[in-house]
Amino acid sequence: MNRRVLLIGVGLIGGSLALAIKKEHDATIIGYDLNEEECKLAKTLQVIDDYSIHLREEAEQADLIVFATPVEETLRLIEALNSFTLKPNVIITDVGSTKGNILKKAEPLQQKGVTFIGGHPMAGSHKSGVGSAKGHLFENAFYIFTLLPKTPNEKVVELKGWLKGTKANFQMMEADEHDLVTGVISHFPHVMAASLVRQVQDQAEKNDLIHRLAAGGFKDITRIASSSPSMWRDIIQHNQENILYLMDEWMIEMNEVRDLVAKGDRDRIYDYFSGAKQYRDAMPEGSKGAIRSFYDLYVDVLDQAGVISHITTILAEGNISITNIRIIEAREDVYGVLRISFRTDEDREKAKKIIEQHQYETYKA
Numbered sequence: 001m002n003r004r005v006l007l008i009g010v011g012l013i014g015g016s017l018a019l020a021i022k023k024e025h026d027a028t029i030i031g032y033d034l035n036e037e038e039c040k041l042a043k044t045l046q047v048i049d050d051y052s053i054h055l056r057e058e059a060e061q062a063d064l065i066v067f068a069t070p071v072e073e074t075l076r077l078i079e080a081l082n083s084f085t086l087k088p089n090v091i092i093t094d095v096g097s098t099k100g101n102i103l104k105k106a107e108p109l110q111q112k113g114v115t116f117i118g119g120h121p122m123a124g125s126h127k128s129g130v131g132s133a134k135g136h137l138f139e140n141a142f143y144i145f146t147l148l149p150k151t152p153n154e155k156v157v158e159l160k161g162w163l164k165g166t167k168a169n170f171q172m173m174e175a176d177e178h179d180l181v182t183g184v185i186s187h188f189p190h191v192m193a194a195s196l197v198r199q200v201q202d203q204a205e206k207n208d209l210i211h212r213l214a215a216g217g218f219k220d221i222t223r224i225a226s227s228s229p230s231m232w233r234d235i236i237q238h239n240q241e242n243i244l245y246l247m248d249e250w251m252i253e254m255n256e257v258r259d260l261v262a263k264g265d266r267d268r269i270y271d272y273f274s275g276a277k278q279y280r281d282a283m284p285e286g287s288k289g290a291i292r293s294f295y296d297l298y299v300d301v302l303d304q305a306g307v308i309s310h311i312t313t314i315l316a317e318g319n320i321s322i323t324n325i326r327i328i329e330a331r332e333d334v335y336g337v338l339r340i341s342f343r344t345d346e347d348r349e350k351a352k353k354i355i356e357q358h359q360y361e362t363y364k365a
């Protein structure tokens with residue numbers, strides 16, 4: 001019998017999961033979203049088979065229910081599910097960036113014998129909406145499951161089966177540990193990125209050159225500050241304790257660095273940078289973390305006119321597809337750096353070889 005998936009929240013992550021599910025399953029995917037335009041677009045793009053405005057009716061027929069809504073909304077909707085008569089074997093999961101409060105909210109469902117498995121695919125983008133959804137978004141990314149006590153293992157295996165098409169790397173974690181770890185590597189860095197941008201904004205009011213010069217590397221390192229403010233408001237709210245702890249730690253650290261700078265302590269400043277470099281350089285390559293790594297290649301170009309078409313032609317001849325190409329004009333008009341993004345490290349390596357054969361200089365960030 002054809003199985004039914006109810007996707008609640010048909011945006012970037014929900015749409016990407018739907019596409020991944022479709023790769024491996026011949027199930028009917030029904031979308032439910034407050035924004036009807038997103039549902040229409042999702043249907044046109046064949047991300048979902050159909051959509052509905054009748055949550056109860058759809059939930060009661062579903063074999064798999066996926067919440068891909070902002071965390072605060074997910075909490076509200078999980079509560080609504082409590083009064084529905086769900087199929088006895090249904091699996092409910094979510095994709096929220098925080099897990100503690102969501103699992104607590106799902107406890108009453110489990111007490112009624114319904115399986116809820118917390119999920120967090122740790123890859124994404126600063127973009128929102130189903131228009132940016134991709135079936136391969138979670139390939140090689142960590143996909144964390146957080147379980148309520150007594151969740152049957154066969155249900156976890158079944159959910160992994162549903163999500164096989166993501167080609168993600170599934171991992172189990174306790175909800176508390178998840179929230180601390182993601183606080184460290186994703187949520188707090190997000191606050192930092194936003195604060196760096198706001199510092200530039202404040203300083204740019206005094207000197208408008210700052211705005212122009214920030215367009216290069218600064219923009220790259222603060223890319224995540226362009227993500228959905230409402231999504232991040234929810235994340236910060238639901239990981240408040242960890243974020244406050246990390247902010248306090250950061251301020252202690254900044255005071256220590258401030259002290260080194262004030263004293264002009266050259267050796268210790270060197271040690272500070274060198275320690276950070278060593279630790280960063282030793283981080284594993286090739287696996288995706290929460291913050292998306294791009295397989296970028298930088299190419300020095302002198303004459304910008306015509307160079308993009310030349311490089312795209314030689315890459316096309318070499319059968320290498322690119323996901324993005326952009327000139328970063330950080331060196332005024334004559335010189336430029338071309339940044340080309342690839343889907344895999346392998347593509348980037350092949351491209352590097354080919355481009356260098358044409359006498360361009362390349363480097364990886």
Ligand SMILES: NC(=O)C1=CN([C@@H]2O[C@H](COP(=O)(O)OP(=O)(O)OC[C@H]3O[C@@H](n4cnc5c(N)ncnc54)[C@H](O)[C@@H]3O)[C@@H](O)[C@H]2O)C=CC1
Binds near residue numbers: 129
């Ligand atoms: N964006 C990212 O990179 C990642 C996001 N996440 C998590 O995924 C979830 C969704 O994020 P995105 O897909 O990026 O957001 P999105 O904005 O692209 O999609 C969210 C969708 O939920 C809909 N929605 C909001 N409230 C609703 C409600 N009450 N009922 C039905 N639909 C509702 C919105 O209309 C929107 O279409 C969030 O919980 C976020 O924490 C997890 C991993 C990565």
Ligand SMILES: O=C(O)C(=O)Cc1ccc(O)cc1
Binds near residue numbers: 097122123125290291
């Ligand atoms: O844009 C990026 O790379 C991200 O930071 C993606 C992201 C956002 C939220 C998550 O919970 C996990 C990953």
